[in-house]
Amino acid sequence: MQDAKTPITVKSTFERLQEAGYPRAYVTKLLPDWWDNSLFRTSAGAFQFALILKQRLGLDVSFGQNGDLAIQPRAARANFKHRADTREEELNVAAGLGIALARLAVFASNTSYRDLPKDPLVLNEMVRDLSGRGCVDFEGLLDLCWEYGVPVLFLKDLPKNTKKMTGMAVMVDGRPAILLGFGHDQQSRQLFVLAHELAHIICGHVQDNGILIDEDIADVNEGLEGREQIARDDQENEADTLAIRLIRNGQLDIVRQIPRQASAATLAAAATRFGRESGIDQGHLILSYAKEYDDWMKATQALRFLPQANGAIDVLRERFMRNTDFSAITAENSEHLLAMQGFAE
Numbered sequence: 001m002q003d004a005k006t007p008i009t010v011k012s013t014f015e016r017l018q019e020a021g022y023p024r025a026y027v028t029k030l031l032p033d034w035w036d037n038s039l040f041r042t043s044a045g046a047f048q049f050a051l052i053l054k055q056r057l058g059l060d061v062s063f064g065q066n067g068d069l070a071i072q073p074r075a076a077r078a079n080f081k082h083r084a085d086t087r088e089e090e091l092n093v094a095a096g097l098g099i100a101l102a103r104l105a106v107f108a109s110n111t112s113y114r115d116l117p118k119d120p121l122v123l124n125e126m127v128r129d130l131s132g133r134g135c136v137d138f139e140g141l142l143d144l145c146w147e148y149g150v151p152v153l154f155l156k157d158l159p160k161n162t163k164k165m166t167g168m169a170v171m172v173d174g175r176p177a178i179l180l181g182f183g184h185d186q187q188s189r190q191l192f193v194l195a196h197e198l199a200h201i202i203c204g205h206v207q208d209n210g211i212l213i214d215e216d217i218a219d220v221n222e223g224l225e226g227r228e229q230i231a232r233d234d235q236e237n238e239a240d241t242l243a244i245r246l247i248r249n250g251q252l253d254i255v256r257q258i259p260r261q262a263s264a265a266t267l268a269a270a271a272t273r274f275g276r277e278s279g280i281d282q283g284h285l286i287l288s289y290a291k292e293y294d295d296w297m298k299a300t301q302a303l304r305f306l307p308q309a310n311g312a313i314d315v316l317r318e319r320f321m322r323n324t325d326f327s328a329i330t331a332e333n334s335e336h337l338l339a340m341q342g343f344a345e
Helices: 010-019 024-030 037-041 043-057 086-107 118-130 138-148 186-202 234-248 265-280 282-293 296-301 314-322 333-342
Strands: 061-063 069-073 078-081 152-154 167-172 175-180 208-214
Touching: 010 024, 010 037, 024 043, 024 152, 037 043, 037 265, 043 061, 043 086, 069 314, 086 152, 086 167, 086 208, 086 296, 086 333, 118 138, 118 234, 138 152, 138 314, 152 314, 167 186, 175 186, 186 234, 186 282, 186 314, 265 282, 265 296, 282 296
Parallel strands: 078 208, 152 175
Antiparallel strands: 061 069, 167 175, 167 208
16 A cells, blocks of 8 residues: 555545445444544554455455545456346445455364265255254254355345345355355245355355355245346356255255145145155245245245244354354454354344
């Protein structure tokens, strides 16, 4: 960073960040407690501010000779899978945050990364062996990710009016991580998102020090009529297929064996019975029924009949706390990592 000949002003700095999608209130909240805007008066302070933005927002910035903040465009290794009515620039904020959080998470992970097999039937067996349950469910797949050194985070704290994303797959210095941005607390809804993002990693769709963002995943979102959808490219189709084969143990067309149901209660009962017989998560069967028959309202109601000991977000938090070595990073970074996921107490 060059010394600015024109003094750096707090007003112009935060105006530049605002233009890039980072409101002043949001940036201020992410700054460490010791930061004071008077530090902008020195080159060392300006350098420190740029370093904080890099570590916490994933932004590459510099101060020019005129004192203005310059924000570098996103890295070429960001790959956005977005709806037709979404511009890629609108997902830059989530991409930067995702990369920054993933970098901290992989550094603090208790477990080294090991390659996972690409065979979905082998993966299915691994999850069931690990969990001791008869199907691939959200908790079992989450445990497999952590067991093989793939941290799974929940990205909750985004600036207002920022485009949300369903999931991200990130690769940092050869270490993968997954970020879930889908806020639903039903485990079965999060199951397919997690499987889809893991599939992107296993299939090699994410370049090193890169990120792949899925803005929407139709298999988990209701009310899709009339929306301009994501174009399904080869990578998305490959990830979908691996995820479905993993969850359904290779039985791709099995959902068609559940006929139309008269009520949410009968749908829940049918999915429970069929899930037990086929070894498939009953909630996934209900969501697959919704997509098959375009009946999301009945499916949403049917999910409420299923027992669920813990919400998906609570499960994410518990696994994150269990598998993270907070002594490997600073107290400030630990606090930041928890706060961005909504896990701070």
